[in-house]
Amino acid sequence: MKHLLYLFLCFTCFSNIAQNNALFEQGKERYKEEKYQDAINSWSKIIQAGEESAPLYFNLGNANYKLNKIGPSIYYYEKALQLAPLDKEIKTNLAFAENARIDAIEPLPKTIFAKWYATAASIFTYHGWAVLTVVFSMVFVLLFLVYYFSSSERKKRLLFVGSLFSALFLIGSLVMAFQLSSDAMNDKPAIIFAESVQIKSGPTLGSDDAFTLHEGTKVQIIGSEDNWTRIQLADGKDGWVPTTELKQL
Numbered sequence: 001m002k003h004l005l006y007l008f009l010c011f012t013c014f015s016n017i018a019q020n021n022a023l024f025e026q027g028k029e030r031y032k033e034e035k036y037q038d039a040i041n042s043w044s045k046i047i048q049a050g051e052e053s054a055p056l057y058f059n060l061g062n063a064n065y066k067l068n069k070i071g072p073s074i075y076y077y078e079k080a081l082q083l084a085p086l087d088k089e090i091k092t093n094l095a096f097a098e099n100a101r102i103d104a105i106e107p108l109p110k111t112i113f114a115k116w117y118a119t120a121a122s123i124f125t126y127h128g129w130a131v132l133t134v135v136f137s138m139v140f141v142l143l144f145l146v147y148y149f150s151s152s153e154r155k156k157r158l159l160f161v162g163s164l165f166s167a168l169f170l171i172g173s174l175v176m177a178f179q180l181s182s183d184a185m186n187d188k189p190a191i192i193f194a195e196s197v198q199i200k201s202g203p204t205l206g207s208d209d210a211f212t213l214h215e216g217t218k219v220q221i222i223g224s225e226d227n228w229t230r231i232q233l234a235d236g237k238d239g240w241v242p243t244t245e246l247k248q249l
Helices: 002-032 036-048 054-066 070-083 088-099 112-121 126-149 153-186
Strands: 189-192 196-200 209-214 218-225 228-232 238-242 246-248
Touching (some): 002 036, 002 054, 054 070, 070 088, 112 153, 126 153, 209 238
Antiparallel strands (some): 189 218, 189 246, 196 209, 218 228, 228 238
16 A cells, blocks of 8 residues: 555656646747736646746746736746845846836945844855854864863963864854844745735724835835734835735745
């Protein structure tokens, strides 16, 4: 029975892969024929099947951009960039789509410490800083052990200084790993899909209008209540929007 189950699972897996490949190629053909909505329909079926990839999202972004759907095009370019953050073509097309947005949000100026943190955060992901923490901890232990058993005073001084610096780097990388991990957990970007939406001061239709946003604007989700989502912009403004008017990345 186990062998039959494994064979069935393998057959189902290969069948799904073949079907998704066929849908992907079908979408490419429809795109070449300038049948952009048909291409979107084909590629969307792959996502509905639980599959995702940077090329899939990139093509969906292109097709939506051709239909002048700025919100969905930016959304899919952003999704593609999450899977392939170094892809220059995705970044270029995303920049074109962002230029078509109505809203121009000026981010708040950063302090010198925020700039230093951003520079350090761009070096590694939190996984990279975690690995670096382990490396520095091993170096610290090794240097300290050699220092402890060394008989030469000169070597002891050098080893002590080396172990001290290793400990400092260990603490620094540990702090960066925890901070970046926390940032990743709290990072909930979303794209406004509505052509135009009034952002409310509270999670009710009767609340005062705070400001207006248009499709394609990127926001941060900072809370939710019933069918309302609280968002914040890069310039510090925040308010409530119906959850149906945006899509989380």
